[in-house]
Amino acid sequence: MVRAPLVNFRRFQISAPWPLLWTVTALFLLFRLAVAVVRLGVFVVRHWRAWPAVALVLLAVNVYRAHGWWLHLLAAVVLAAVGGSWWWRGRDSFHRHVVLRAVSLWRRLWVYRRQWHEVMSLCGLVKKYDGGEVVPTLLSVRCSYATDELVLRMPKGQNPEVWHKAARDLAYSFGTRHCRVFSTRRHPVPHRSGRLAWLLRLVDRVRFRDRPRHVWLVFIRRDPLTRIVAPLPVPARPDFTALPLGLREDLAVYCFRLLATHVLIGGATRMGKGSVIWSLLRSLAAGIRSGLVRVWAIDPKGGMELAIGRPLFSRYVDDDWSRMADLLEDAVARMRARQQILRGKARVHTPTVDEPLIVVVIDEIAALLAYLPDSEIRTRITQALGLLLSQGAGLGVLVVAATQDPRKEVVSVRDLFPTRIALGLTERGHVDLLLGDGARERGALADQIPLSGKGVAYVLLDGQPEPARVRFSYVADDVIRDMAATFPAPPETQPEPAVQSAPRARTSTGSGRHTTYRPTPKQGAPLLPPSLLNALDLNSTNGSDPR
Numbered sequence: 001m002v003r004a005p006l007v008n009f010r011r012f013q014i015s016a017p018w019p020l021l022w023t024v025t026a027l028f029l030l031f032r033l034a035v036a037v038v039r040l041g042v043f044v045v046r047h048w049r050a051w052p053a054v055a056l057v058l059l060a061v062n063v064y065r066a067h068g069w070w071l072h073l074l075a076a077v078v079l080a081a082v083g084g085s086w087w088w089r090g091r092d093s094f095h096r097h098v099v100l101r102a103v104s105l106w107r108r109l110w111v112y113r114r115q116w117h118e119v120m121s122l123c124g125l126v127k128k129y130d131g132g133e134v135v136p137t138l139l140s141v142r143c144s145y146a147t148d149e150l151v152l153r154m155p156k157g158q159n160p161e162v163w164h165k166a167a168r169d170l171a172y173s174f175g176t177r178h179c180r181v182f183s184t185r186r187h188p189v190p191h192r193s194g195r196l197a198w199l200l201r202l203v204d205r206v207r208f209r210d211r212p213r214h215v216w217l218v219f220i221r222r223d224p225l226t227r228i229v230a231p232l233p234v235p236a237r238p239d240f241t242a243l244p245l246g247l248r249e250d251l252a253v254y255c256f257r258l259l260a261t262h263v264l265i266g267g268a269t270r271m272g273k274g275s276v277i278w279s280l281l282r283s284l285a286a287g288i289r290s291g292l293v294r295v296w297a298i299d300p301k302g303g304m305e306l307a308i309g310r311p312l313f314s315r316y317v318d319d320d321w322s323r324m325a326d327l328l329e330d331a332v333a334r335m336r337a338r339q340q341i342l343r344g345k346a347r348v349h350t351p352t353v354d355e356p357l358i359v360v361v362i363d364e365i366a367a368l369l370a371y372l373p374d375s376e377i378r379t380r381i382t383q384a385l386g387l388l389l390s391q392g393a394g395l396g397v398l399v400v401a402a403t404q405d406p407r408k409e410v411v412s413v414r415d416l417f418p419t420r421i422a423l424g425l426t427e428r429g430h431v432d433l434l435l436g437d438g439a440r441e442r443g444a445l446a447d448q449i450p451l452s453g454k455g456v457a458y459v460l461l462d463g464q465p466e467p468a469r470v471r472f473s474y475v476a477d478d479v480i481r482d483m484a485a486t487f488p489a490p491p492e493t494q495p496e497p498a499v500q501s502a503p504r505a506r507t508s509t510g511s512g513r514h515t516t517y518r519p520t521p522k523q524g525a526p527l528l529p530p531s532l533l534n535a536l537d538l539n540s541t542n543g544s545d546p547r
Protein backbone atom coordinates (compact mmCIF):
# COMPACT_ATOMS: atom_id res chain seq x y z
CA MET A 1 0.00 0.00 0.00
CA VAL A 2 1.36 3.41 -0.96
CA ARG A 3 1.00 5.93 1.83
CA ALA A 4 -0.19 9.37 0.79
CA PRO A 5 1.98 12.29 1.88
CA LEU A 6 0.58 14.50 4.62
CA VAL A 7 1.20 17.73 2.69
CA ASN A 8 1.28 17.58 -1.07
CA PHE A 9 1.97 20.78 -2.91
CA ARG A 10 3.30 20.70 -6.43
CA ARG A 11 6.90 21.36 -5.41
CA PHE A 12 6.81 20.72 -1.65
CA GLN A 13 5.95 17.38 0.07
CA ILE A 14 6.04 16.30 3.77
CA SER A 15 5.52 12.58 4.54
CA ALA A 16 3.26 11.70 7.56
CA PRO A 17 5.12 10.49 10.78
CA TRP A 18 2.97 7.35 11.08
CA PRO A 19 5.28 5.37 13.41
CA LEU A 20 5.32 8.28 15.86
CA LEU A 21 1.52 8.65 15.76
CA TRP A 22 0.99 4.94 16.36
CA THR A 23 3.41 4.93 19.28
CA VAL A 24 1.73 7.92 20.99
CA THR A 25 -1.72 6.39 20.53
CA ALA A 26 -0.58 3.03 21.92
CA LEU A 27 1.07 4.70 24.94
CA PHE A 28 -2.09 6.69 25.65
CA LEU A 29 -4.28 3.56 25.52
CA LEU A 30 -1.87 1.68 27.77
CA PHE A 31 -1.97 4.53 30.28
CA ARG A 32 -5.80 4.53 30.31
CA LEU A 33 -5.81 0.77 30.80
CA ALA A 34 -3.41 1.04 33.74
CA VAL A 35 -5.62 3.73 35.34
CA ALA A 36 -8.71 1.52 34.88
CA VAL A 37 -6.91 -1.46 36.45
CA VAL A 38 -5.79 0.62 39.46
CA ARG A 39 -9.31 1.97 39.90
CA LEU A 40 -10.74 -1.53 39.77
CA GLY A 41 -8.18 -2.62 42.39
CA VAL A 42 -9.13 0.26 44.68
CA PHE A 43 -12.83 -0.54 44.19
CA VAL A 44 -12.29 -4.21 45.03
CA VAL A 45 -10.24 -3.40 48.14
CA ARG A 46 -12.73 -0.79 49.30
CA HIS A 47 -15.63 -3.21 48.90
CA TRP A 48 -13.86 -6.15 50.49
CA ARG A 49 -17.04 -7.05 52.32
CA ALA A 50 -18.62 -8.00 49.00
CA TRP A 51 -15.95 -10.62 48.16
CA PRO A 52 -17.61 -13.54 49.91
CA ALA A 53 -20.90 -12.71 48.17
CA VAL A 54 -19.23 -12.58 44.74
CA ALA A 55 -17.40 -15.85 45.43
CA LEU A 56 -20.66 -17.44 46.52
CA VAL A 57 -22.45 -16.35 43.34
CA LEU A 58 -19.64 -17.73 41.14
CA LEU A 59 -19.67 -20.99 43.08
CA ALA A 60 -23.45 -21.24 42.75
CA VAL A 61 -23.25 -20.73 38.97
CA ASN A 62 -20.56 -23.41 38.64
CA VAL A 63 -22.45 -25.87 40.82
CA TYR A 64 -25.60 -25.27 38.79
CA ARG A 65 -23.72 -25.96 35.54
CA ALA A 66 -22.18 -29.15 36.90
CA HIS A 67 -24.99 -30.68 38.99
CA GLY A 68 -28.24 -28.82 38.29
CA TRP A 69 -30.52 -27.11 40.81
CA TRP A 70 -31.01 -29.87 43.44
CA LEU A 71 -27.70 -29.10 45.20
CA HIS A 72 -28.93 -25.53 45.62
CA LEU A 73 -32.11 -26.80 47.20
CA LEU A 74 -30.07 -28.95 49.59
CA ALA A 75 -27.86 -25.98 50.51
CA ALA A 76 -30.95 -23.85 51.16
CA VAL A 77 -32.44 -26.51 53.45
CA VAL A 78 -29.15 -26.86 55.38
CA LEU A 79 -28.84 -23.07 55.69
CA ALA A 80 -32.42 -22.76 56.93
CA ALA A 81 -31.81 -25.51 59.51
CA VAL A 82 -28.58 -23.90 60.77
CA GLY A 83 -30.17 -20.45 60.85
CA GLY A 84 -33.25 -21.78 62.64
CA SER A 85 -31.26 -23.55 65.34
CA TRP A 86 -29.01 -20.49 65.79
CA TRP A 87 -32.11 -18.34 66.20
CA TRP A 88 -33.54 -20.89 68.63
CA ARG A 89 -30.40 -21.10 70.77
CA GLY A 90 -29.33 -17.46 70.78
CA ARG A 91 -31.79 -14.98 69.39
CA ASP A 92 -29.76 -11.93 70.34
CA SER A 93 -26.61 -12.99 68.54
CA PHE A 94 -28.62 -14.19 65.51
CA HIS A 95 -30.38 -10.84 65.28
CA ARG A 96 -27.13 -8.94 65.75
CA HIS A 97 -25.03 -10.92 63.28
CA VAL A 98 -27.58 -11.90 60.66
CA VAL A 99 -30.80 -9.89 60.72
CA LEU A 100 -29.35 -6.49 61.48
CA ARG A 101 -26.49 -6.97 59.02
CA ALA A 102 -28.96 -7.88 56.29
CA VAL A 103 -31.11 -4.86 57.16
CA SER A 104 -28.01 -2.62 57.14
CA LEU A 105 -26.97 -3.87 53.70
CA TRP A 106 -30.46 -3.46 52.30
CA ARG A 107 -30.93 0.05 53.66
CA ARG A 108 -27.45 1.08 52.63
CA LEU A 109 -28.10 0.13 49.00
CA TRP A 110 -31.80 0.84 48.65
CA VAL A 111 -32.41 3.85 50.88
CA TYR A 112 -29.13 5.71 51.20
CA ARG A 113 -26.84 4.94 48.27
CA ARG A 114 -29.64 5.11 45.70
CA GLN A 115 -30.74 8.61 46.80
CA TRP A 116 -27.44 9.89 48.18
CA HIS A 117 -26.44 12.30 45.42
CA GLU A 118 -29.98 13.63 44.99
CA VAL A 119 -30.57 14.24 48.72
CA MET A 120 -27.13 15.77 49.26
CA SER A 121 -27.72 18.18 46.38
CA LEU A 122 -31.23 19.14 47.49
CA CYS A 123 -30.11 19.69 51.09
CA GLY A 124 -27.31 21.97 49.90
CA LEU A 125 -24.48 19.72 51.09
CA VAL A 126 -22.70 19.33 47.74
CA LYS A 127 -19.78 21.65 47.10
CA LYS A 128 -18.84 23.01 43.67
CA TYR A 129 -15.20 23.06 42.67
CA ASP A 130 -13.34 23.51 39.41
CA GLY A 131 -16.47 23.11 37.31
CA GLY A 132 -17.42 19.83 39.05
CA GLU A 133 -19.26 18.70 42.19
CA VAL A 134 -17.80 17.32 45.42
CA VAL A 135 -20.34 15.04 47.12
CA PRO A 136 -19.97 13.87 50.77
CA THR A 137 -18.77 10.25 50.86
CA LEU A 138 -20.98 7.67 52.52
CA LEU A 139 -18.63 5.33 54.39
CA SER A 140 -20.84 2.95 56.31
CA VAL A 141 -24.40 2.24 57.44
CA ARG A 142 -25.18 0.34 60.63
CA CYS A 143 -28.76 -0.37 61.62
CA SER A 144 -30.32 -1.20 64.96
CA TYR A 145 -34.01 -1.92 65.47
CA ALA A 146 -34.75 1.74 65.95
CA THR A 147 -31.97 3.68 64.26
CA ASP A 148 -29.69 3.87 61.21
CA GLU A 149 -26.21 5.15 61.96
CA LEU A 150 -24.34 6.54 58.96
CA VAL A 151 -20.70 7.53 58.89
CA LEU A 152 -19.68 9.95 56.15
CA ARG A 153 -16.75 12.07 55.14
CA MET A 154 -17.44 15.74 54.59
CA PRO A 155 -16.10 17.46 51.49
CA LYS A 156 -13.39 20.03 52.10
CA GLY A 157 -14.85 23.41 53.00
CA GLN A 158 -17.50 22.05 55.42
CA ASN A 159 -17.74 21.67 59.17
CA PRO A 160 -20.27 19.81 61.39
CA GLU A 161 -22.31 22.99 61.98
CA VAL A 162 -23.51 22.81 58.36
CA TRP A 163 -24.78 19.30 59.05
CA HIS A 164 -26.50 20.33 62.28
CA LYS A 165 -28.39 22.95 60.32
CA ALA A 166 -29.38 20.47 57.62
CA ALA A 167 -30.44 17.74 60.09
CA ARG A 168 -34.20 18.20 59.69
CA ASP A 169 -34.00 18.37 55.89
CA LEU A 170 -31.97 15.16 55.89
CA ALA A 171 -34.43 13.38 58.18
CA TYR A 172 -37.45 14.15 56.03
CA SER A 173 -35.56 13.52 52.77
CA PHE A 174 -34.69 9.98 53.86
CA GLY A 175 -38.23 9.37 55.14
CA THR A 176 -37.74 9.68 58.91
CA ARG A 177 -38.76 12.34 61.40
CA HIS A 178 -35.54 12.80 63.33
CA CYS A 179 -31.89 12.91 62.43
CA ARG A 180 -29.17 13.55 65.00
CA VAL A 181 -25.77 14.76 63.94
CA PHE A 182 -22.65 13.89 65.94
CA SER A 183 -19.21 15.26 65.23
CA THR A 184 -17.39 12.67 67.33
CA ARG A 185 -17.31 8.88 67.45
CA ARG A 186 -20.39 7.54 69.23
CA HIS A 187 -18.88 4.43 70.76
CA PRO A 188 -15.94 4.46 73.12
CA VAL A 189 -12.64 2.80 72.26
CA PRO A 190 -12.87 -0.82 73.53
CA HIS A 191 -10.91 -1.70 76.64
CA ARG A 192 -8.26 -4.34 75.82
CA SER A 193 -6.84 -6.87 78.22
CA GLY A 194 -4.90 -10.12 77.92
CA ARG A 195 -1.68 -11.10 76.20
CA LEU A 196 -2.29 -9.44 72.87
CA ALA A 197 -3.73 -6.30 74.42
CA TRP A 198 -0.66 -4.23 73.44
CA LEU A 199 -1.12 -5.24 69.79
CA LEU A 200 -4.85 -4.57 69.82
CA ARG A 201 -4.24 -1.23 71.49
CA LEU A 202 -1.81 -0.33 68.72
CA VAL A 203 -4.40 -1.28 66.11
CA ASP A 204 -7.05 0.71 67.99
CA ARG A 205 -4.83 3.76 67.97
CA VAL A 206 -4.96 3.73 64.19
CA ARG A 207 -8.54 2.50 63.88
CA PHE A 208 -10.05 4.91 66.37
CA ARG A 209 -7.83 7.89 65.64
CA ASP A 210 -9.47 11.27 65.63
CA ARG A 211 -11.07 11.95 62.27
CA PRO A 212 -12.25 15.56 62.18
CA ARG A 213 -13.75 15.22 58.70
CA HIS A 214 -16.06 12.36 59.67
CA VAL A 215 -19.65 13.02 60.71
CA TRP A 216 -22.06 10.51 62.27
CA LEU A 217 -25.74 10.79 61.33
CA VAL A 218 -28.32 8.86 63.32
CA PHE A 219 -31.75 8.54 61.68
CA ILE A 220 -34.53 7.52 64.04
CA ARG A 221 -36.69 5.06 62.12
CA ARG A 222 -38.87 4.01 65.00
CA ASP A 223 -39.05 6.03 68.22
CA PRO A 224 -38.27 3.56 71.00
CA LEU A 225 -38.95 6.22 73.62
CA THR A 226 -42.72 6.37 73.10
CA ARG A 227 -43.14 3.51 75.57
CA ILE A 228 -42.81 3.95 79.32
CA VAL A 229 -39.50 2.58 80.59
CA ALA A 230 -40.00 0.17 83.49
CA PRO A 231 -37.85 0.65 86.62
CA LEU A 232 -34.39 -0.79 86.06
CA PRO A 233 -32.92 -3.37 88.46
CA VAL A 234 -31.13 -1.90 91.49
CA PRO A 235 -27.35 -2.37 91.05
CA ALA A 236 -25.83 -4.43 93.90
CA ARG A 237 -23.20 -1.73 94.36
CA PRO A 238 -23.63 1.65 92.72
CA ASP A 239 -21.02 2.53 90.13
CA PHE A 240 -20.95 6.31 90.33
CA THR A 241 -19.49 6.53 86.83
CA ALA A 242 -22.38 4.60 85.24
CA LEU A 243 -25.69 4.63 87.12
CA PRO A 244 -28.46 3.07 84.98
CA LEU A 245 -31.32 5.59 84.79
CA GLY A 246 -33.24 4.94 81.60
CA LEU A 247 -33.11 4.11 77.93
CA ARG A 248 -31.33 5.83 75.06
CA GLU A 249 -32.68 6.32 71.58
CA ASP A 250 -30.46 3.52 70.27
CA LEU A 251 -32.02 1.22 72.89
CA ALA A 252 -28.87 1.13 75.01
CA VAL A 253 -29.28 1.66 78.76
CA TYR A 254 -28.64 5.29 79.61
CA CYS A 255 -25.91 5.40 82.25
CA PHE A 256 -25.36 8.54 84.23
CA ARG A 257 -22.09 9.78 85.68
CA LEU A 258 -22.57 11.14 89.20
CA LEU A 259 -18.94 11.66 90.00
CA ALA A 260 -17.80 15.03 91.29
CA THR A 261 -20.67 16.88 89.66
CA HIS A 262 -23.91 18.67 90.56
CA VAL A 263 -27.05 18.08 88.55
CA LEU A 264 -29.76 20.53 87.50
CA ILE A 265 -32.98 19.00 86.15
CA GLY A 266 -35.15 21.41 84.16
CA GLY A 267 -38.64 20.64 82.94
CA ALA A 268 -42.11 22.13 82.68
CA THR A 269 -44.66 21.11 85.26
CA ARG A 270 -45.68 17.42 85.16
CA MET A 271 -43.00 16.52 82.61
CA GLY A 272 -41.32 13.99 84.89
CA LYS A 273 -38.72 15.77 87.02
CA GLY A 274 -39.72 13.38 89.78
CA SER A 275 -38.92 10.38 87.62
CA VAL A 276 -35.35 11.63 87.13
CA ILE A 277 -34.89 11.98 90.89
CA TRP A 278 -36.45 8.60 91.68
CA SER A 279 -34.53 6.82 88.93
CA LEU A 280 -31.33 8.25 90.38
CA LEU A 281 -32.27 7.28 93.94
CA ARG A 282 -33.14 3.79 92.73
CA SER A 283 -29.73 3.36 91.14
CA LEU A 284 -28.14 4.50 94.42
CA ALA A 285 -30.45 2.44 96.65
CA ALA A 286 -27.93 -0.31 97.55
CA GLY A 287 -25.40 2.38 98.50
CA ILE A 288 -28.04 4.15 100.59
CA ARG A 289 -28.74 0.96 102.57
CA SER A 290 -25.04 0.26 103.16
CA GLY A 291 -24.36 3.86 104.23
CA LEU A 292 -22.02 4.56 101.29
CA VAL A 293 -24.45 7.23 100.10
CA ARG A 294 -26.37 9.64 102.33
CA VAL A 295 -29.29 11.48 100.78
CA TRP A 296 -30.39 14.72 102.39
CA ALA A 297 -33.71 15.75 100.88
CA ILE A 298 -35.52 19.06 100.75
CA ASP A 299 -39.03 19.18 99.36
CA PRO A 300 -40.28 22.77 99.39
CA LYS A 301 -43.63 21.58 98.01
CA GLY A 302 -44.58 20.29 101.44
CA GLY A 303 -43.55 16.69 100.78
CA MET A 304 -45.76 16.19 97.73
CA GLU A 305 -42.90 14.58 95.81
CA LEU A 306 -40.33 13.15 98.20
CA ALA A 307 -42.23 12.25 101.41
CA ILE A 308 -43.24 8.92 99.94
CA GLY A 309 -39.62 7.70 100.05
CA ARG A 310 -38.81 9.12 103.50
CA PRO A 311 -36.90 6.03 104.81
CA LEU A 312 -34.34 6.49 102.01
CA PHE A 313 -33.26 9.86 103.34
CA SER A 314 -30.79 10.39 106.14
CA ARG A 315 -32.15 13.90 106.59
CA TYR A 316 -35.40 15.28 105.28
CA VAL A 317 -37.20 18.64 105.52
CA ASP A 318 -40.40 19.68 103.80
CA ASP A 319 -42.18 22.12 106.07
CA ASP A 320 -39.86 24.71 107.55
CA TRP A 321 -37.76 27.17 105.50
CA SER A 322 -35.40 27.79 108.35
CA ARG A 323 -34.69 24.06 108.78
CA MET A 324 -34.05 23.82 105.04
CA ALA A 325 -31.41 26.55 105.41
CA ASP A 326 -29.97 24.68 108.44
CA LEU A 327 -29.73 21.48 106.41
CA LEU A 328 -27.81 23.24 103.63
CA GLU A 329 -25.51 24.98 106.11
CA ASP A 330 -24.79 21.64 107.79
CA ALA A 331 -23.86 20.27 104.37
CA VAL A 332 -21.45 23.20 103.97
CA ALA A 333 -19.97 22.43 107.38
CA ARG A 334 -19.47 18.76 106.45
CA MET A 335 -17.84 19.90 103.24
CA ARG A 336 -15.49 22.19 105.16
CA ALA A 337 -14.57 19.39 107.55
CA ARG A 338 -13.64 17.21 104.60
CA GLN A 339 -11.69 20.04 103.08
CA GLN A 340 -9.50 20.09 106.18
CA ILE A 341 -9.02 16.33 106.21
CA LEU A 342 -8.22 16.07 102.50
CA ARG A 343 -6.10 19.21 102.23
CA GLY A 344 -2.74 18.26 100.73
CA LYS A 345 -3.66 14.55 100.59
CA ALA A 346 -6.19 14.07 97.80
CA ARG A 347 -7.91 16.27 95.28
CA VAL A 348 -11.10 14.24 95.03
CA HIS A 349 -13.00 12.56 97.84
CA THR A 350 -13.59 8.80 97.62
CA PRO A 351 -16.86 7.75 99.26
CA THR A 352 -16.62 5.26 102.13
CA VAL A 353 -19.14 4.24 104.79
CA ASP A 354 -17.36 6.51 107.29
CA GLU A 355 -17.13 9.40 104.85
CA PRO A 356 -20.10 8.77 102.55
CA LEU A 357 -21.15 10.53 99.38
CA ILE A 358 -23.67 13.15 100.48
CA VAL A 359 -26.33 13.90 97.88
CA VAL A 360 -28.52 16.91 98.66
CA VAL A 361 -31.74 16.49 96.68
CA ILE A 362 -33.92 19.57 96.23
CA ASP A 363 -37.21 19.05 94.43
CA GLU A 364 -38.01 22.67 93.44
CA ILE A 365 -34.95 24.85 93.85
CA ALA A 366 -36.76 27.98 92.57
CA ALA A 367 -38.95 27.90 95.67
CA LEU A 368 -35.81 28.36 97.79
CA LEU A 369 -34.06 30.94 95.64
CA ALA A 370 -36.73 33.11 94.06
CA TYR A 371 -40.15 32.58 95.61
CA LEU A 372 -39.18 32.37 99.29
CA PRO A 373 -40.79 35.34 101.05
CA ASP A 374 -38.27 35.59 103.92
CA SER A 375 -35.26 37.35 102.45
CA GLU A 376 -32.99 36.52 105.38
CA ILE A 377 -33.50 32.78 104.96
CA ARG A 378 -33.26 33.18 101.21
CA THR A 379 -29.86 34.80 101.57
CA ARG A 380 -28.68 32.00 103.88
CA ILE A 381 -29.88 29.40 101.39
CA THR A 382 -28.33 31.13 98.36
CA GLN A 383 -25.08 31.48 100.21
CA ALA A 384 -24.95 27.85 101.36
CA LEU A 385 -25.96 26.59 97.94
CA GLY A 386 -23.30 28.74 96.30
CA LEU A 387 -20.62 27.28 98.55
CA LEU A 388 -21.79 23.71 97.99
CA LEU A 389 -22.02 24.16 94.23
CA SER A 390 -18.69 25.89 93.86
CA GLN A 391 -16.65 23.62 96.16
CA GLY A 392 -18.63 20.52 97.11
CA ALA A 393 -18.30 18.37 93.98
CA GLY A 394 -14.75 17.19 94.57
CA LEU A 395 -15.45 16.77 98.28
CA GLY A 396 -18.30 14.34 97.82
CA VAL A 397 -21.13 16.72 98.71
CA LEU A 398 -23.32 16.90 95.61
CA VAL A 399 -26.49 18.81 94.84
CA VAL A 400 -29.24 17.40 92.64
CA ALA A 401 -31.94 20.00 92.07
CA ALA A 402 -35.05 20.28 89.91
CA THR A 403 -36.64 23.42 88.54
CA GLN A 404 -39.50 24.36 86.26
CA ASP A 405 -37.91 27.63 85.22
CA PRO A 406 -34.20 27.66 84.37
CA ARG A 407 -33.89 31.44 83.99
CA LYS A 408 -31.06 33.14 85.88
CA GLU A 409 -33.52 35.48 87.68
CA VAL A 410 -35.16 32.39 89.13
CA VAL A 411 -32.21 30.04 89.63
CA SER A 412 -29.38 32.48 90.33
CA VAL A 413 -26.87 29.65 90.87
CA ARG A 414 -27.72 27.92 87.57
CA ASP A 415 -24.27 28.33 86.07
CA LEU A 416 -22.66 26.44 88.95
CA PHE A 417 -24.32 23.15 87.92
CA PRO A 418 -21.95 21.31 85.56
CA THR A 419 -24.48 18.62 84.56
CA ARG A 420 -27.89 19.55 83.18
CA ILE A 421 -30.91 17.55 82.08
CA ALA A 422 -33.63 19.13 79.92
CA LEU A 423 -37.05 17.47 80.09
CA GLY A 424 -40.00 18.86 78.13
CA LEU A 425 -39.82 22.66 78.29
CA THR A 426 -42.41 25.29 77.46
CA GLU A 427 -40.12 27.80 75.79
CA ARG A 428 -37.60 27.46 73.02
CA GLY A 429 -35.17 29.80 74.77
CA HIS A 430 -35.08 27.64 77.90
CA VAL A 431 -33.23 24.89 76.02
CA ASP A 432 -30.04 26.90 75.57
CA LEU A 433 -30.36 28.29 79.09
CA LEU A 434 -30.27 24.77 80.45
CA LEU A 435 -27.97 22.87 78.11
CA GLY A 436 -25.74 25.71 76.99
CA ASP A 437 -25.51 28.01 73.99
CA GLY A 438 -26.32 26.40 70.66
CA ALA A 439 -27.67 23.18 72.24
CA ARG A 440 -31.00 23.55 70.47
CA GLU A 441 -29.32 24.08 67.13
CA ARG A 442 -27.28 20.94 67.76
CA GLY A 443 -30.50 18.94 68.12
CA ALA A 444 -31.86 19.37 71.66
CA LEU A 445 -35.51 20.03 70.78
CA ALA A 446 -36.71 19.89 74.38
CA ASP A 447 -39.44 22.46 73.69
CA GLN A 448 -40.92 20.06 71.11
CA ILE A 449 -41.29 17.11 73.47
CA PRO A 450 -45.04 16.38 73.46
CA LEU A 451 -47.06 16.23 76.67
CA SER A 452 -47.13 12.46 76.31
CA GLY A 453 -43.33 12.39 76.43
CA LYS A 454 -43.09 12.54 80.20
CA GLY A 455 -39.66 11.49 81.38
CA VAL A 456 -38.14 12.09 77.93
CA ALA A 457 -35.14 14.40 78.13
CA TYR A 458 -32.08 15.70 76.33
CA VAL A 459 -28.77 15.13 78.05
CA LEU A 460 -25.12 15.53 77.19
CA LEU A 461 -23.33 12.21 77.09
CA ASP A 462 -19.74 11.91 78.19
CA GLY A 463 -17.32 13.53 75.77
CA GLN A 464 -19.95 14.42 73.16
CA PRO A 465 -20.84 18.00 72.34
CA GLU A 466 -24.18 16.98 70.78
CA PRO A 467 -27.12 16.27 73.09
CA ALA A 468 -28.72 12.83 73.13
CA ARG A 469 -32.39 11.97 73.76
CA VAL A 470 -33.20 9.55 76.57
CA ARG A 471 -36.21 8.43 78.58
CA PHE A 472 -35.93 8.03 82.33
CA SER A 473 -37.51 5.01 83.92
CA TYR A 474 -40.86 5.60 85.56
CA VAL A 475 -40.74 4.62 89.21
CA ALA A 476 -44.38 4.39 90.33
CA ASP A 477 -45.47 5.15 93.90
CA ASP A 478 -45.76 1.46 94.86
CA VAL A 479 -42.25 0.79 93.60
CA ILE A 480 -40.95 3.78 95.59
CA ARG A 481 -42.64 2.51 98.78
CA ASP A 482 -41.21 -0.93 98.17
CA MET A 483 -37.76 0.52 97.49
CA ALA A 484 -37.90 2.65 100.64
CA ALA A 485 -38.84 -0.39 102.72
CA THR A 486 -36.07 -2.54 101.20
CA PHE A 487 -33.25 0.01 101.16
CA PRO A 488 -33.74 2.28 104.20
CA ALA A 489 -30.89 4.59 105.15
CA PRO A 490 -29.08 3.59 108.35
CA PRO A 491 -29.34 6.12 111.18
CA GLU A 492 -26.89 9.02 110.99
CA THR A 493 -23.79 8.18 113.00
CA GLN A 494 -21.57 10.96 111.72
CA PRO A 495 -20.56 13.26 114.60
CA GLU A 496 -21.19 16.94 114.23
CA PRO A 497 -18.57 18.49 111.98
CA ALA A 498 -15.45 19.67 113.79
CA VAL A 499 -15.36 22.82 111.72
CA GLN A 500 -17.76 25.53 112.65
CA SER A 501 -20.58 25.87 110.20
CA ALA A 502 -20.87 28.99 108.10
CA PRO A 503 -22.16 31.91 110.19
CA ARG A 504 -25.76 32.62 109.41
CA ALA A 505 -26.77 35.91 107.89
CA ARG A 506 -28.34 38.25 110.39
CA THR A 507 -30.71 41.14 110.07
CA SER A 508 -29.23 44.13 111.85
CA THR A 509 -32.04 45.48 113.92
CA GLY A 510 -33.19 48.96 113.15
CA SER A 511 -31.87 49.51 109.67
CA GLY A 512 -33.64 46.49 108.20
CA ARG A 513 -30.56 45.69 106.03
CA HIS A 514 -29.13 42.18 105.76
CA THR A 515 -25.49 41.41 106.20
CA THR A 516 -24.26 39.05 103.53
CA TYR A 517 -21.76 36.53 104.87
CA ARG A 518 -18.64 36.72 102.77
CA PRO A 519 -15.91 34.31 103.74
CA THR A 520 -12.48 35.90 103.60
CA PRO A 521 -9.13 34.22 103.06
CA LYS A 522 -8.38 35.09 106.71
CA GLN A 523 -11.21 32.82 107.84
CA GLY A 524 -9.62 30.05 105.81
CA ALA A 525 -12.52 29.73 103.38
CA PRO A 526 -12.22 30.16 99.63
CA LEU A 527 -14.06 33.12 98.13
CA LEU A 528 -17.42 32.80 96.39
CA PRO A 529 -17.47 33.05 92.60
CA PRO A 530 -18.34 36.55 91.30
CA SER A 531 -21.64 35.41 89.74
CA LEU A 532 -22.82 34.25 93.15
CA LEU A 533 -21.68 37.38 94.93
CA ASN A 534 -23.78 39.38 92.47
CA ALA A 535 -26.76 37.16 93.22
CA LEU A 536 -26.26 37.64 96.95
CA ASP A 537 -25.97 41.39 96.54
CA LEU A 538 -29.20 41.33 94.55
CA ASN A 539 -30.93 39.38 97.31
CA SER A 540 -29.65 41.72 100.01
CA THR A 541 -30.85 44.73 98.11
CA ASN A 542 -34.27 43.14 97.54
CA GLY A 543 -34.43 42.16 101.16
CA SER A 544 -33.82 45.71 102.37
CA ASP A 545 -36.58 47.05 100.21
CA PRO A 546 -39.11 48.47 102.71
CA ARG A 547 -41.97 47.47 100.42
Ligand SMILES: Nc1ncnc2c1ncn2[C@@H]1O[C@H](COP(=O)(O)OP(=O)(O)OP(=O)(O)O)[C@@H](O)[C@H]1O
Pocket residue numbers: 228229267268269270271272273274275305404454455456471472473474475
Ligand atom coordinates in the same frame (compact mmCIF):
# COMPACT_ATOMS: atom_id res chain seq x y z
N1 LIG B 1 -40.54 8.59 83.11
C1 LIG B 1 -41.88 8.65 83.02
N2 LIG B 1 -42.51 7.85 82.15
C2 LIG B 1 -43.84 7.92 82.03
N3 LIG B 1 -44.66 8.71 82.74
C3 LIG B 1 -44.10 9.52 83.63
C4 LIG B 1 -42.67 9.53 83.82
N4 LIG B 1 -42.39 10.44 84.75
C5 LIG B 1 -43.55 10.96 85.13
N5 LIG B 1 -44.59 10.42 84.48
C6 LIG B 1 -46.00 10.77 84.61
O1 LIG B 1 -46.08 12.18 84.73
C7 LIG B 1 -46.70 12.56 85.95
C8 LIG B 1 -45.95 13.73 86.53
O2 LIG B 1 -44.68 13.29 86.90
P1 LIG B 1 -43.77 14.05 87.95
O3 LIG B 1 -44.54 14.32 89.20
O4 LIG B 1 -42.52 13.29 88.07
O5 LIG B 1 -43.56 15.40 87.19
P2 LIG B 1 -42.89 16.70 87.76
O6 LIG B 1 -42.22 17.37 86.61
O7 LIG B 1 -42.04 16.36 88.94
O8 LIG B 1 -44.15 17.52 88.20
P3 LIG B 1 -44.16 18.85 89.10
O9 LIG B 1 -43.79 19.97 88.22
O10 LIG B 1 -45.56 18.89 89.60
O11 LIG B 1 -43.15 18.61 90.20
C9 LIG B 1 -46.62 11.31 86.83
O12 LIG B 1 -47.74 11.21 87.67
C10 LIG B 1 -46.61 10.18 85.86
O13 LIG B 1 -47.94 9.78 85.55
